[in-house]
Amino acid sequence: MYSLDINFxxxxxxxxVDVDYGGxxxxxxxxxxxPAVLGALIGLVPAFGILGFWFITNQNIxxxxxxxxxxxxxIAAQGEVEAQVAAAEARAAEAEASARALVTVFxxxxxxxxxxxxxxxxxxxxxQVQNLQQSEVDIEGQIRQSIxxxxxxxxxxxxxxxxxxxxxxxxxxxxxxxxISAQLIDNPETIVLPEDAPAExxxxxxxxxxxxxxxxxxxxxxxxxxxxxxxxxxVGLTERIRTxxxxxxx
Numbered sequence: 429m430y431s432l433d434i435n436f437x438x439x440x441x442x443x444x445v446d447v448d449y450g451g452x453x454x455x456x457x458x459x460x461x462x463p464a465v466l467g468a469l470i471g472l473v474p475a476f477g478i479l480g481f482w483f484i485t486n487q488n489i490x491x492x493x494x495x496x497x498x499x500x501x502x503i504a505a506q507g508e509v510e511a512q513v514a515a516a517e518a519r520a521a522e523a524e525a526s527a528r529a530l531v532t533v534f535x536x537x538x539x540x541x542x543x544x545x546x547x548x549x550x551x552x553x554x555x556q557v558q559n560l561q562q563s564e565v566d567i568e569g570q571i572r573q574s575i576x577x578x579x580x581x582x583x584x585x586x587x588x589x590x591x592x593x594x595x596x597x598x599x600x601x602x603x604x605x606x607x608i609s610a611q612l613i614d615n616p617e618t619i620v621l622p623e624d625a626p627a628e629x630x631x632x633x634x635x636x637x638x639x640x641x642x643x644x645x646x647x648x649x650x651x652x653x654x655x656x657x658x659x660x661x662x663v664g665l666t667e668r669i670r671t672x673x674x675x676x677x678x
Contacts, residue, residue, distance in 0.1 A: 543599045543645075550593045554586035555579065565644060567604065573645040576608075580636040584610060587639045594643050604644035613638045 551557070559578040564571055577594075581587045587610050595602035615633035 543597075546597055546599055547594070550597065552581075552586050552589045552593065554582035555590045556581070565604075567644065570647065572601070572604075572647065574604075575643050575645070577641045577643065578639070580613075580616070580638055582634070582636060584637055587637050587641075590639075591641060594641065597646075598648070599646055601644040601646045604642075606642050608640040608642050610637050610639040612636070 547557070557577055557579040559576075561576040561578075563574045563576070565574040566572075581590065587607065591605065591607050594600055595605045612635045615636050617633060619631050619633065
């Protein structure tokens with residue numbers, strides 16, 4: 429048998445090895461910068477994201493500020509409109525109050541002719557009114573018209589009946605209608621006899637009651653006395669009251 433011995437170590441070609449232990453300039457192949465560039469770009473992504481977010485946010489802030497200015501302008505304009513409306517409403521309320529005050533004053537007017545007609549139609553037959561005197565009186569802080577009636581009556585009963593009639597009058601305040609005085613006096617009326625009448629004839633007239641009655645006008649408005657005013661033929665006043673009622677003033 430044959431044997432074949434092969435020594436690979438002995439047959440290997442010897443190659444010199446250069447060893448650089450420092451100092452000298454390093455030389456070698458080309459460097460691959462791609463990983464470094466990619467790393468740098470990846471590192472810049474958050475920065476660009478933050479920059480973009482800041483830009484968008486800043487734009488939104490500008491838009492919101494513009495919107496705020498616009499809304500403030502609209503609010504200011506609306507405030508001016510509301511102020512004008514409020515001023516107009518105030519003027520309307522003032523005009524309405526003035527009109528209401530005039531209507532109230534008118535509603536308190538009750539013509540003397542109507543009151544005198546009512547008294548004349550209800551006065552007892554045995555009573556005469558000889559004098560009227562008007563004045564003002566303060567009743568619970570309210571200035572009211574007061575009338576003093578003076579005259580004569582045949583009897584005290586006639587005077588009492590007259591007081592009751594006045595207290596029932598819709599034009600007068602029954603609670604403030606009072607008999608001030610009543611007394612018997614000689615009849616002030618004189619009788620003229622014919623010229624050919626005997627001189628010895630003497631006529632004695634019955635004594636009469638001299639009275640004083642104080643009455644106060646009612647505070648009821650004229651619109652509540654419509655029927656009574658119509659019955660006294662106060663046509664002009666009732667027509668005006670009817671007109672105001674149709675317009676809703678009363």
